[in-house]
Amino acid sequence: MEDPVDLGGVRLMTAVEHVVGEVATPEFEHANEQLKRRRGLLMALPAYAYLIIFFALPLVFVVVYSFATRNRFGGTDLAGWNLDSYERLFTDDLVGTILARSLWLALLTTAICLVIAYPFAYYMSTRSESVRNLMLVFVMIPFWTNFLVRNYAWRVILGTDGPLSQTTEFLGLGPQKYLFTSTAIVLGMVYGFLPFMVLPLYAAIERIDHRLLEAARDLYGTGLQSFRHVLLPLSMPGVIAGSILVFVPSLGAYVTPEILGGAKTKLLGSHIVTQFLEARNWPFGAALSFVLMAVMLATTIIYFRKGGRTL
Amino acid sequence: MSGSVAEPKGATKRTLQGLSGLVYFFFYAPIILLVIFSFSDNRNVGVWGGFTLDWYREFGESSGTQDALWNSVQIGLVSTAVSVVLGTLAALALERFTFRGKQVFDALLYLPIIIPDVTMAVMLLLFFAQIAEWFGITKGFATITLSHIAFSISFVSIVVRARLAGMDDKLEEAAMDLYATRWQAFRHVTLPLIMPGILGGALLAMTLSLDDVVITQFVTGPGWNTLPVFVFGLIRRGVTPLINAVSVVMLVASMGLVALSLITDRARSDDGATNTT
Numbered sequence: 001m002e003d004p005v006d007l008g009g010v011r012l013m014t015a016v017e018h019v020v021g022e023v024a025t026p027e028f029e030h031a032n033e034q035l036k037r038r039r040g041l042l043m044a045l046p047a048y049a050y051l052i053i054f055f056a057l058p059l060v061f062v063v064v065y066s067f068a069t070r071n072r073f074g075g076t077d078l079a080g081w082n083l084d085s086y087e088r089l090f091t092d093d094l095v096g097t098i099l100a101r102s103l104w105l106a107l108l109t110t111a112i113c114l115v116i117a118y119p120f121a122y123y124m125s126t127r128s129e130s131v132r133n134l135m136l137v138f139v140m141i142p143f144w145t146n147f148l149v150r151n152y153a154w155r156v157i158l159g160t161d162g163p164l165s166q167t168t169e170f171l172g173l174g175p176q177k178y179l180f181t182s183t184a185i186v187l188g189m190v191y192g193f194l195p196f197m198v199l200p201l202y203a204a205i206e207r208i209d210h211r212l213l214e215a216a217r218d219l220y221g222t223g224l225q226s227f228r229h230v231l232l233p234l235s236m237p238g239v240i241a242g243s244i245l246v247f248v249p250s251l252g253a254y255v256t257p258e259i260l261g262g263a264k265t266k267l268l269g270s271h272i273v274t275q276f277l278e279a280r281n282w283p284f285g286a287a288l289s290f291v292l293m294a295v296m297l298a299t300t301i302i303y304f305r306k307g308g309r310t311l
Numbered sequence: 312m313s314g315s316v317a318e319p320k321g322a323t324k325r326t327l328q329g330l331s332g333l334v335y336f337f338f339y340a341p342i343i344l345l346v347i348f349s350f351s352d353n354r355n356v357g358v359w360g361g362f363t364l365d366w367y368r369e370f371g372e373s374s375g376t377q378d379a380l381w382n383s384v385q386i387g388l389v390s391t392a393v394s395v396v397l398g399t400l401a402a403l404a405l406e407r408f409t410f411r412g413k414q415v416f417d418a419l420l421y422l423p424i425i426i427p428d429v430t431m432a433v434m435l436l437l438f439f440a441q442i443a444e445w446f447g448i449t450k451g452f453a454t455i456t457l458s459h460i461a462f463s464i465s466f467v468s469i470v471v472r473a474r475l476a477g478m479d480d481k482l483e484e485a486a487m488d489l490y491a492t493r494w495q496a497f498r499h500v501t502l503p504l505i506m507p508g509i510l511g512g513a514l515l516a517m518t519l520s521l522d523d524v525v526i527t528q529f530v531t532g533p534g535w536n537t538l539p540v541f542v543f544g545l546i547r548r549g550v551t552p553l554i555n556a557v558s559v560v561m562l563v564a565s566m567g568l569v570a571l572s573l574i575t576d577r578a579r580s581d582d583g584a585t586n587t588t
Contacts, residue, residue, distance in 0.1 A: 040408025044416055047401035047464050051419050054461040058434035065437050120334045123327040126319060135331075137573060142338045144569040147522050148539050149558045152546060153341035156348055159550065162357030163344060191341070194334075223323065252427025254525050259546055269429045269525075276436060276529065289433040293426060300425050 062293075065286035074280035085287035095271070095288075102268035105182060106250035109189040113197040113246045114239065116190070121201035121238075122231070126210070136202070143195035151259045154188050155179070158260070180262030188256040193249055197242035204238025205231070244303050248296050268292060342562065349555035356550045366556035376557055379541035386452065386537060387520040390459035395513045397460070398467025399505075405468070406475040423462045424469070431462065432529035439530055450532030458530045459520045466519060467512035474508025510575040518568050521561070 067081040089095055124135050142150065157163050158178040168176050178184050208231065216226035232239075254269035261267065268288065275285030319327055349367075353360025370376055404410065405417060423431065435458045443450055482504070486496035524539045531540065538561065545554050 036408055037410045040404045040410035040413075043400045043408065044404035044410060044413075047397040047420070047468070048412075048416050050397055050460065050464065051423070054435070054438070054457055055423055056419065058438035061437040061441070062430070062434050116330075116334060119327055120331050123319075123331050138335060138338070140573075141566070141569050142342070144518055144565055144572070145342065146539070146558075146561045146565045148524055148543060149345070149561050149565075150341070152542075152550075152554065152558050153345040155546065155550060156345055156357045156555065157341055159355075159357045161355055166358075191337070194338075248425065248427060252429045254429050255543070258543075269427070272429050272433060273525075273529075276433065282437070285433060286437065289430045293430045296425060296427055296430075 062286045062290055065282055066290050068283045068286075070281045070283050076282045085284045088284060089287065089291065098266055098268055098271050101182075101265070102251055105186055105189070105267065106247050106253075109186055109193065109250040110197075110243050110247045112186065112190050113194050114243060117194060117197040117201050117242065118239075121198055121205050124198075124202055125206040125208075132206075139195055139198050139202075143199070147192060148255060148259075150192060151188050151256050154184070154191065155259050158184055158187075179260065180265065182261070182265050184260040185253075185257050185265055185267070188260040189250050189253055192256060193246045196245035196249070200241035200245065201235065201238040204235045204241070208234045240303055244299050248299065251295065252292050345555060346559050346562070349552070349559040351552070351555075354552065356552055356555055366552045369553050370556045370560065373553070375536075375541060376538070376553075379536045379538040380560075382452070382536060383521055383538040386456050386459060387517050390456050390463055390520050391513050391516040393456075394460045394463035394467050394516050395509060398464045398512060398516075399471050399509055401464065402468040402471035402475055403501075406472050407480065420465050420468055423465045428523075428525040431458075432526040435461070435526060436529040450530060451535035454530040454532070455527050455535075455537065458526050459516075459523065462523075462526070463516035463519055466515050467509075470512035470515060471505060471508045474505045474511075478504050507575050511572055514568050514572040514575070518565060521564065521568075 064078065065076060066085055067083070069077045069080060069082060069084065071077045089099075124132055127135065159165075160179070164178060165176060168174070212230055212234070213226050216230045217223075221229070252269045253267060254273055257265065257267045257270050261270075269292075272285050272288045272292070275281045275288065279285075348356060348359070350362050350364070351359050352363035352365065401416075401420060405413065405420075435454075439448070439450060439454050442448065443454065448454065478501075483496045483500050486500045487493065491499065522539065523537075524543050527537050528540050528543070531537075536544070538557070542554060542557050542561070545551065545557075
């Protein structure tokens with residue numbers, strides 16, 4: 001056995017841990033434990049400090065600004081805190097309309113993604129392993145593909161004289177206006193966020209023992225009954241995870257409505273950006289982002305409370 | 312677990328099959344159409360007018376796109392390098408050690424992933440508006456890179472943690488029993504084993520950096536653009552065939568990154584197989 005005295009301090013502790021094992025004296029164990037704790041903290045420190053400075057601190061800035069006042073020059077007076085910006089959330093009709101529209105379109109996007117993704121994810125889980133993996137790869141590719149480019153592709157397709165209106169004209173349906181409507185926004189968001197729904201759903205359904213479905217059928221359950229009482233309840237964590245992963249970015253969407261939507265279909269994300277880049281009302285913009293963040297946090301906390309872990 | 316037990320049959324199977332086909336059509340048709348139209352000799356972006364490479368030539372000659380592309384690459388590389396180091400250390404700390412404030416750190420690390428882009432953009436805009444004044448930082452390269460690192464660390468650490476969780480930490484102990492120093496054990500045992508996770512995290516960080524529009528647009532300074540922000544500005548002023556060509560270049564870049572990540576992913580699962588035998 002090696003002589004622990006020859007070893008450096010760090011090395012000594014690990015040596016003691018190995019050699020002495022369970023008979024280590026409480027002092028040794030305590031010292032070793034402390035050393036491990038210090039080492040862990042030291043490794044976490046760079047990222048920890050970075051996130052405190054460049055994430056937690058900026059978060060505090062948003063809260064502080066949301067209570068501030070916009071001055072006549074478009075700047076912000078931090079003195080004299082007030083609730084004006086939050087009051088405006090309830091009194092400004094435009095904000096009410098935009099909030100309602102954003103919520104509605106985000107819910108619609110989530111519902112459509114769920115309806116499309118569920119049978120798809122189920123079908124995927126019934127394939128053989130090699131087919132399954134291949135199908136998964138082809139879902140991952142759009143997931144990794146540049147988001148801006150994917151939205152822009154729809155701008156080209158839906159545009160005047162674009163492929164879609166040419167097709168409808170060819171079919172004798174006449175030219176239609178697609179671009180700059182709520183439909184275009186929902187289409188773009190479904191396209192953009194569908195992989196976020198497919199992946200957790202697939203993960204949840206794949207884990208289910210498919211013999212349970214067989215058993216349901218053996219006990220004279222109809223296809224619908226075995227879906228309703230067996231498959232759906234068992235895949236619920238995936239449904240919830242996917243819904244949150246689609247709902248949250250849809251609610252805060254900015255790029256998609258800017259590219260595919262119009263002036264009449266303004267959403268929360270764009271309205272926040274406007275407050276900063278055009279209207280120069282930072283306190284109000286901060287209040288709006290704070291509300292968006294609160295909704296996001298609330299949904300996520302509900303999800304974790306329900307015991308979901310399939311993110 | 313075999314999926315073929317409850318194999319749907321008959322009409323159900325055909326419906327599901329058809330639907331899956333439609334989903335893939337929905338995923339890929341727009342991308343393919345965009346590539347086709349980038350070679351179209353027509354000022355109207357969605358109308359075919361014969362084959363041309365003019366728009367790619369215009370892309371090559373436009374100094375605006377070239378500068379923006381170069382900026383994007385630089386920011387992507389620097390932010391990836393930093394976030395990989397910080398994210399990997401964070402993953403090791405969380406997966407292997409207990410320390411004071413661990414739970415808070417864990418939660419803080421998750422937040423940048425679930426927070427909406429717009430909110431993070433607003434946070435960093437307000438922050439840099441003050442900080443840049445105090446410390447005399449010019450908005451542009453520095454502020455964009457710092458912001459990209461802030462959201463990339465979390466993604467890197469999640470990918471590396473997943474890899475670490477599947478690894479036996481007795482291997483490192485065994486190395487140290489064989490007189491390897493702590494550093495040697497890490498360098499020659501742990502690091503090679505988690506390397507696929509680190510590479511996967513790096514590719515994800517690079518992709519996120521090259522994708523970002525909203526946050527970059529908020530923290531950039533006058534006259535400073537990344538490629539996505541530049542393209543986004545062009546789109547808002549009106550679509551042109553040049554945008555088609557630039558988009559396809561960005562598309563090829565992301566496809567390249569996907570291909571790389573699939574290769575490292577393959578390596579990851581291969582290792583996993585040899586580990587269990």
